[in-house]
Amino acid sequence: MHFSQALPLQSGAALQDYMLMYETYGTLNADKSNAVLVCHALNASHHVAGTYDGDPATAGWWDNMVGPGKPVDTDRFFVIGVNNLGSCFGSTGPMHLNPARGKPYGAAFPVVTVEDWVGAQARLADQLGIARFAAVMGGSLGGMQALAWSIMYPDRLRHCVVIASTSKLSAQNIAFNDVARQAILSDPDYRGGDFYEHGVVPKNGLRVARMVGHITYLSNDDMAEKFGRKLRDVASSDIGDYKFGFGVDFEIESYLRYQGDKFSAYFDANTYLLITKALDYFDPARAHGGDLTKALAGTTAKFFLASFTTDWRFSPERSREIVQALVSNRRQVTYAEIDAPHGHDAFLLEDPRYMNMVRAYYDQIWNDIGGAPNHAANHAVSNAVSKGKA
Amino acid sequence: MHFSQALPLQSGAALQDYMLMYETYGTLNADKSNAVLVCHALNASHHVAGTYDGDPATAGWWDNMVGPGKPVDTDRFFVIGVNNLGSCFGSTGPMHLNPARGKPYGAAFPVVTVEDWVGAQARLADQLGIARFAAVMGGSLGGMQALAWSIMYPDRLRHCVVIASTSKLSAQNIAFNDVARQAILSDPDYRGGDFYEHGVVPKNGLRVARMVGHITYLSNDDMAEKFGRKLRDVASSDIGDYKFGFGVDFEIESYLRYQGDKFSAYFDANTYLLITKALDYFDPARAHGGDLTKALAGTTAKFFLASFTTDWRFSPERSREIVQALVSNRRQVTYAEIDAPHGHDAFLLEDPRYMNMVRAYYDQIWNDIGGAPNHAANHAVSNAVSKGKA
Numbered sequence: 192m193h194f195s196q197a198l199p200l201q202s203g204a205a206l207q208d209y210m211l212m213y214e215t216y217g218t219l220n221a222d223k224s225n226a227v228l229v230c231h232a233l234n235a236s237h238h239v240a241g242t243y244d245g246d247p248a249t250a251g252w253w254d255n256m257v258g259p260g261k262p263v264d265t266d267r268f269f270v271i272g273v274n275n276l277g278s279c280f281g282s283t284g285p286m287h288l289n290p291a292r293g294k295p296y297g298a299a300f301p302v303v304t305v306e307d308w309v310g311a312q313a314r315l316a317d318q319l320g321i322a323r324f325a326a327v328m329g330g331s332l333g334g335m336q337a338l339a340w341s342i343m344y345p346d347r348l349r350h351c352v353v354i355a356s357t358s359k360l361s362a363q364n365i366a367f368n369d370v371a372r373q374a375i376l377s378d379p380d381y382r383g384g385d386f387y388e389h390g391v392v393p394k395n396g397l398r399v400a401r402m403v404g405h406i407t408y409l410s411n412d413d414m415a416e417k418f419g420r421k422l423r424d425v426a427s428s429d430i431g432d433y434k435f436g437f438g439v440d441f442e443i444e445s446y447l448r449y450q451g452d453k454f455s456a457y458f459d460a461n462t463y464l465l466i467t468k469a470l471d472y473f474d475p476a477r478a479h480g481g482d483l484t485k486a487l488a489g490t491t492a493k494f495f496l497a498s499f500t501t502d503w504r505f506s507p508e509r510s511r512e513i514v515q516a517l518v519s520n521r522r523q524v525t526y527a528e529i530d531a532p533h534g535h536d537a538f539l540l541e542d543p544r545y546m547n548m549v550r551a552y553y554d555q556i557w558n559d560i561g562g563a564p565n566h567a568a569n570h571a572v573s574n575a576v577s578k579g580k581a
Numbered sequence: 582m583h584f585s586q587a588l589p590l591q592s593g594a595a596l597q598d599y600m601l602m603y604e605t606y607g608t609l610n611a612d613k614s615n616a617v618l619v620c621h622a623l624n625a626s627h628h629v630a631g632t633y634d635g636d637p638a639t640a641g642w643w644d645n646m647v648g649p650g651k652p653v654d655t656d657r658f659f660v661i662g663v664n665n666l667g668s669c670f671g672s673t674g675p676m677h678l679n680p681a682r683g684k685p686y687g688a689a690f691p692v693v694t695v696e697d698w699v700g701a702q703a704r705l706a707d708q709l710g711i712a713r714f715a716a717v718m719g720g721s722l723g724g725m726q727a728l729a730w731s732i733m734y735p736d737r738l739r740h741c742v743v744i745a746s747t748s749k750l751s752a753q754n755i756a757f758n759d760v761a762r763q764a765i766l767s768d769p770d771y772r773g774g775d776f777y778e779h780g781v782v783p784k785n786g787l788r789v790a791r792m793v794g795h796i797t798y799l800s801n802d803d804m805a806e807k808f809g810r811k812l813r814d815v816a817s818s819d820i821g822d823y824k825f826g827f828g829v830d831f832e833i834e835s836y837l838r839y840q841g842d843k844f845s846a847y848f849d850a851n852t853y854l855l856i857t858k859a860l861d862y863f864d865p866a867r868a869h870g871g872d873l874t875k876a877l878a879g880t881t882a883k884f885f886l887a888s889f890t891t892d893w894r895f896s897p898e899r900s901r902e903i904v905q906a907l908v909s910n911r912r913q914v915t916y917a918e919i920d921a922p923h924g925h926d927a928f929l930l931e932d933p934r935y936m937n938m939v940r941a942y943y944d945q946i947w948n949d950i951g952g953a954p955n956h957a958a959n960h961a962v963s964n965a966v967s968k969g970k971a
Contacts (some may be wrong), residue, residue, distance in 0.1 A: 402760045
């Protein structure tokens with residue numbers, strides 16, 4: 192969708208003209224009460240669920256969560272995925288033409304914040320005629336967007352679903368982001384952000400950025416279990432030999448380098464810089480002297496939060512801070528702390544307890560908007576109650 | 582000290598000819614029973630204690646631990662610090678002339694292991710006429726060397742002092758090391774390791790390597806306390822402004838970039854690669870089917886181990902594994918788990934409980950070698966007993 196009305200940004204800059212790429216799933220009902228906005232995290236996009244042309248390799252990033260009969264059931268809900276401004280999957284970003292420059296924005300693309308993204312998403316909702324979402328939902332950076340919706344547009348969402356997220360990055364989180372940024376910025380192929388014109392890509396920087404990021408998405412235990420000290424191309428029954436060089440010895444090296452290479456082949460370096468800055472800057476309590484309770488005082492939504500025990504990037508403690516601030520405001524909150532081994536990445540992975548908790552919550556949302564119960568949904572609720580750990 | 586007898590290495594290669602830079606403190610007694618070898622970690626050197634020419638800025642890296650009247654009291658002990666092979670502080674390393682090439686070794690310097698270093702240190706001890714050390718001691722990578730001494734030369738040390746160390750790196754530890762290596766190797770100024778000839782230094786790669794390393798040396802809590810989300814150049818009473826760019830916003834960014842810049846100005850890139858490989862490869866249980874108890878079966882030393890509660894690089898659990906394996910072998914072990922906020926770096930920092938524990942242990946070592954007690958030492962023991970948490 193094209194927008195020709197300028198979008199003022201938190202930085203003071205504005206985007207004069209921009210496109211938002213979005214995808215929808217399911218059918219908007221007559222009173223437009225069944226819309227769910229799903230906000231994406233760092234390297235994801237508007238392509239939340241389903242596949243293109245029946246090609247299973249193109250499954251959306253939250254395909255296990257969103258779809259017919261899935262926890263966010265598109266037989267009930269009209270789900271919208273939007274690619275955020277500054278990203279590299281279709282919405283206006285650094286690789287697009289900057290009309291003022293006559294060449295791509297590059298590093299001149301304005302720094303956008305979580306709140307800027309939410310402002311742009313609200314305009315898209317306006318155009319789609321959605322006055323109030325049944326829910327706004329996201330994990331990690333997506334959860335920050337959902338939280339920002341509850342603060343900026345309290346009347347425009349009934350439910351706010353925040354998974355594996357935080358109300359602000361810690362010094363350690365910012366530190367890892369800055370390592371990633373420095374890796375990109377110091378790659379000579381970054382060319383001050385204008386690498387598009389030179390036909391190069393700062394692959395080495397992006398690769399290192401992704402490697403360090405990836406370490407923070409996995410739990411220490413999970414990495415130990417999956418990789419341990421296993422050597423590459425050596426059966427676990429065999430002791431194998433060290434190579435005594437700087438190539439690959441261990442499986443974990445091979446895995447991370449592969450992840451880094453894959454990422455650097457499709458992700459935009461300027462987008463990576465922008466998105467890490469949006470993460471760093473998010474801090475709704477900042478304007479309230481650091482008091483998150485005050486920052487959330489104007490919210491009216493009902494909340495669902497979930498965190499994962501082995502997530503050391505955004506640990507359960509960070510979700511509990513949000514829960515506490517909401518409870519202090521007497522908001523209705525459901526909180527699930529899920530005992531899962533997969534670290535921060537758990538929010539994207541199949542886990543019956545997690546999926547059943549979300550399914551059960553979406554059954555409540557369905558009730559809230561006056562939807563008719565059905566047998567399958569009731570079954571899921573009882574499942575969640577018996578298996579979930581709240 | 583120059584060595585002209587070839588040193589065979591674990592990789593199968595050999596160093597034909599090499600120098601070891603070392604420093605000593607205190608006086609070797611008549612029966613040569615009071616020698617203590619202090620092994621250094623990643624970026625340290627033979628310069629363990631004291632200052633050069635009375636310049637306080639040149640204090641050794643463990644100056645709070647080693648010196649007259651200090652926990653490792655050089656009025657009693659003859660302390661030796663040795664710069665390891667491959668390092669960049671005087672011992673033969675990648676920046677020195679490779680006689681076979683007629684130019685510096687560069688990346689052709691053979692990959693050396695903890696065991697290779699210990700072998701070289703043993704030759705130095707031979708030359709100094711030290712048949713048996715009162716103690717071999719180290720923190721982190723230095724602790725690995727002490728542990729290797731206890732396995733390789735059980736009769737050559739009475740005591741083995743292993744602080745904030747581990748018997749092997751985890752997948753996560755290796756992953757962080759490989760990020761650092763990839764940052765260096767992909768810096769165009771690395772020039773395949775031959776940057777010396779080109780008059781350049783892979784500063785950007787070294788800088789990123791140090792930044793990511795430094796994050797793992799600090800505890801999450803300590804970073805939160807020291808830096809939190811404080812903005813650079815903004816008083817903590819002031820909310821300040823975000824800069825909406827990729828420069829420095831937060832204090833933690835400024836601190837890490839400064840650490841990275843400082844490091845890249847004095848440390849050698851090839852040395853960094855070599856030392857991270859020595860860390861990755863160390864795993865004495867490897868030759869025993871992963872059984873650390875078997876690996877330590879031949880040890881005869883008495884052991885002192887210490888770990889720090891907030892160290893997430895080499896957590897207390899890793900020290901406990903060593904303690905358990907030693908106890909299974911019925912070795913005499915003293916273990917201190919010190920409640921300290923400073924993460925892995927705690928082993929280098931002043932902490933009365935930690936220092937008193939080490940002091941008390943060195944009083945025992947002094948007893949063991951038949952030294953005369955004195956009042957100051959007795960005082961320190963009672964201090965340690967009352968304050969230490971074992």
